[in-house]
Amino acid sequence: MGSLCSRERRNHQSDVEEKSRTAKIERRIEQETKAEKHIQKLVLLGAGDSGKSTIFKQIKLLFQSGFDEEELKGYIPIIHANVFQTIKILHDGSKDLSQTEADSLKYVMSDQNKEIGEKLSEICDRLEYPHLTKELAQEIEAFWRDDSIQETYSRGNELQIPDCAHYFMENLQRLSDRNYIPTKEDILIARVRTTGVTEIQFSPIGENQKGEAYQLFDVGGQRNERRKWIHLFDGVTAVIFCAAISEYDQTLFEDDNKNRLMETKELFEWVLKQPCFKKTSFILFLNKFDLFEKKVLKVPLNVCEWFKDYQPDSTGKQEIEHAYEFVKKKFEELYIQSTAPDCSDRILKIYRTTALDQNLVKETFKLASDRPFNLPFKHFHPLIFRYSNILWIDLNDREWNLWWFWWVFNGSTCATCFWGLALTCALLLWFASGSNSHINNKISGDHIGSSSSCKASRQVKHVYSNKCDFSGIFWKSGYKGISAVPVAFGKISRFTLKQLIKEAERLQSLPVLSLASALVPPLTNFSSNGLAIPLETASLETQRCMDDRRPCEVETGCGPCGEIYLQNLDWSRNAVEPRTGIQFPTLLDNIITGENASFTPEVLVGTGSRTMTIIRIKSLKLYAFGFYVHPSDVCEKLGPKYACIPEYELNKRQDFYQDLLREDINMTVRLVVSCNGIKISAVRDAFEKSLRARLIRTNPDADHHCLHTFGSIFSQDIPLHVGTTINFHRTADGKLITEVGGNQLGAVQSKDLCRAFFDMYIGDVPVCEQTKEEIGKNVASIIGTC
Numbered sequence: 001m002g003s004l005c006s007r008e009r010r011n012h013q014s015d016v017e018e019k020s021r022t023a024k025i026e027r028r029i030e031q032e033t034k035a036e037k038h039i040q041k042l043v044l045l046g047a048g049d050s051g052k053s054t055i056f057k058q059i060k061l062l063f064q065s066g067f068d069e070e071e072l073k074g075y076i077p078i079i080h081a082n083v084f085q086t087i088k089i090l091h092d093g094s095k096d097l098s099q100t101e102a103d104s105l106k107y108v109m110s111d112q113n114k115e116i117g118e119k120l121s122e123i124c125d126r127l128e129y130p131h132l133t134k135e136l137a138q139e140i141e142a143f144w145r146d147d148s149i150q151e152t153y154s155r156g157n158e159l160q161i162p163d164c165a166h167y168f169m170e171n172l173q174r175l176s177d178r179n180y181i182p183t184k185e186d187i188l189i190a191r192v193r194t195t196g197v198t199e200i201q202f203s204p205i206g207e208n209q210k211g212e213a214y215q216l217f218d219v220g221g222q223r224n225e226r227r228k229w230i231h232l233f234d235g236v237t238a239v240i241f242c243a244a245i246s247e248y249d250q251t252l253f254e255d256d257n258k259n260r261l262m263e264t265k266e267l268f269e270w271v272l273k274q275p276c277f278k279k280t281s282f283i284l285f286l287n288k289f290d291l292f293e294k295k296v297l298k299v300p301l302n303v304c305e306w307f308k309d310y311q312p313d314s315t316g317k318q319e320i321e322h323a324y325e326f327v328k329k330k331f332e333e334l335y336i337q338s339t340a341p342d343c344s345d346r347i348l349k350i351y352r353t354t355a356l357d358q359n360l361v362k363e364t365f366k367l368a369s370d371r372p373f374n375l376p377f378k379h380f381h382p383l384i385f386r387y388s389n390i391l392w393i394d395l396n397d398r399e400w401n402l403w404w405f406w407w408v409f410n411g412s413t414c415a416t417c418f419w420g421l422a423l424t425c426a427l428l429l430w431f432a433s434g435s436n437s438h439i440n441n442k443i444s445g446d447h448i449g450s451s452s453s454c455k456a457s458r459q460v461k462h463v464y465s466n467k468c469d470f471s472g473i474f475w476k477s478g479y480k481g482i483s484a485v486p487v488a489f490g491k492i493s494r495f496t497l498k499q500l501i502k503e504a505e506r507l508q509s510l511p512v513l514s515l516a517s518a519l520v521p522p523l524t525n526f527s528s529n530g531l532a533i534p535l536e537t538a539s540l541e542t543q544r545c546m547d548d549r550r551p552c553e554v555e556t557g558c559g560p561c562g563e564i565y566l567q568n569l570d571w572s573r574n575a576v577e578p579r580t581g582i583q584f585p586t587l588l589d590n591i592i593t594g595e596n597a598s599f600t601p602e603v604l605v606g607t608g609s610r611t612m613t614i615i616r617i618k619s620l621k622l623y624a625f626g627f628y629v630h631p632s633d634v635c636e637k638l639g640p641k642y643a644c645i646p647e648y649e650l651n652k653r654q655d656f657y658q659d660l661l662r663e664d665i666n667m668t669v670r671l672v673v674s675c676n677g678i679k680i681s682a683v684r685d686a687f688e689k690s691l692r693a694r695l696i697r698t699n700p701d702a703d704h705h706c707l708h709t710f711g712s713i714f715s716q717d718i719p720l721h722v723g724t725t726i727n728f729h730r731t732a733d734g735k736l737i738t739e740v741g742g743n744q745l746g747a748v749q750s751k752d753l754c755r756a757f758f759d760m761y762i763g764d765v766p767v768c769e770q771t772k773e774e775i776g777k778n779v780a781s782i783i784g785t786c
């Protein structure tokens, strides 16, 4: 009895201790969560060149200690490189225009400057740019002032001339000074393409700050950088999306056929539709307004497909405002269209920005962060909820913002009356607009029928459009539907085509390593910053260039892969890889001859392409690839485990891809070369490098001898012309067979090598993320039919 009592007492005591321990832990977790809540995560997103890093630098200058002398000096080679890059583009551009244009004479340099131009061009072609000396600066200045170069510069939108060009060309004497230290302005204007992710923490100096700290992430915006974004999307308080609105007449650096604003539109839409951003607020910076206001009076807005229904309204300042409002409205519409009913909690704030203008950025950040980014607008006033979007949209002008802050924070009766009146007007206009279906249809497009909160968004549009009609300022002539095909685009294509041909020739002389690593990502490293973002080739390349104090020349990436859906495939026809236009048979008849002769027809489950971007010119399509699997093997090896899992879930599971790699499934990767000049040794180098890293990762004990055998297969110097096919086939018994142009080069018996090889396409760091996903979807649908 006594022992029972003492046991109960002991139990009771340990219960108490346990409870107290649990309470302590819970308290600590609560405290830590509270502390964490104060750090709000902001991510800067947007296409390349949109100004993200400039904003990032501004934040560093404004809310951190800025740049120390070491960092300032670190910018000298970057700035000098910007000068040399500009010269090269101008030199080649003027040469080309002087040969192709009807008014070619105006692009012909004076004899004296022609000589200087040739000399400078040769310097720019060197692997290392020289230091910008006074003598060089003088020659560059003479070259820059040549009328033909000024004419070429005026065609900047076709030539990918960086925005910093004019500023640096006008400051050559200062930049070449022996004791030159870059100024704040120089650093803001300098252009370096971002690769990977950079992060800072800051606290803005707003009047209403309660110790909020922000963590700001800057990412690379060019296409091959975007697959790294996804790693940042968790727990984001607000997305700051930069759109360079001055770029409406420019084509993408990565793709000569794509208008920059169209790319931005698609990118913004994609970001808005990310499921993890359902409740995330958006701050949209309509950036490069300084360039926009100059350009819009010379180049009509409707050269851009997205703005083709734009009609200029007046002249001067009024026209600038008219054009800006039009662009802003397009973004607002896109936001509304891309905001699903269950996203009604989030808000959009739009700012007109010039990222180079420090005061403006400071004010913008103060305004944007004075109200916590993540607090939905509806929490401030119940009446506003239903109309939050319209009020918000109309509040984007800076005076309106001030009004709004004044009202929110002071809660003055007068302000409430003001908003009451505004709301009443809005309501009246909205009801009035309900009967005007003609206008509604024009403005709201296809969007008909929705759930309640979604309706609220659409109602917003009615109010908005009618407000505009009512005011008679904005939209009275905005929807006449002119189709303005930009004349400039034809010229761009012709020009770039020539450049590409030249570049392809030049490619022969590019360092083999650059080309080799462009062929497949080598997977030599993972980032160490804890973000687990793979550093792909481009990053490594850039990093190396930066270390060499030389700006990047070569960047690689995978193209937007075409989507092949098994159900839609016509088996009697070929499938086309959209970026390169290369065709792939939907069925591959692998006839293995010899001792273990077999016939293993495989089906196409994914395609993609690999490109290489060269700084001065455009993207060079290296090869397209098709991925094939043997369907019966898939059913046999994966069916039992995965048949009961829905198809849409399957392709998101990493173990599914790992099993696909591990199991003895016949599969093939077919590469089709799409540019001349690739050497077989480059292919070998690329694969060897990537395979070595992958072998180590997948099985550290793997016998590396197989790599040597694999490399020796490529000993003959086989020409690789456009259209040459290279097949890598894995047999179920673990053999990797290589064929070039239909001839078998050799086979290596190694399951590890096979696995490492296909890891390049469906492993953790694939050649192309979208293709991997497409392969996953199609293999899942094969399993669905087993």
Ligand SMILES: Nc1nc2c(ncn2[C@@H]2O[C@H](COP(=O)(O)OP(=O)(O)OP(=O)(O)O)[C@@H](O)[C@H]2O)c(=O)[nH]1
Pocket (backbone or CB within 6 Å): 046, 047, 048, 049, 050, 051, 052, 053, 054, 055, 162, 163, 164, 188, 189, 190, 191, 192, 193, 194, 195, 219, 220, 221, 222, 242, 287, 288, 289, 290, 291, 353, 354, 355, 356
């Ligand atoms: N005139 C002008 N130039 C700007 C503005 N914002 C950025 N720039 C310039 O545009 C160029 C590109 O800006 P970045 O900030 O590097 O662009 P990014 O979005 O970081 O580009 P990626 O790193 O490739 O994604 C730089 O030379 C900037 O100085 C602006 O508002 N006005």
Ligand SMILES: [Mg+2]
Pocket (backbone or CB within 6 Å): 052, 053, 054, 192, 193, 194, 219, 220, 221
């Ligand atoms: Mg950047």
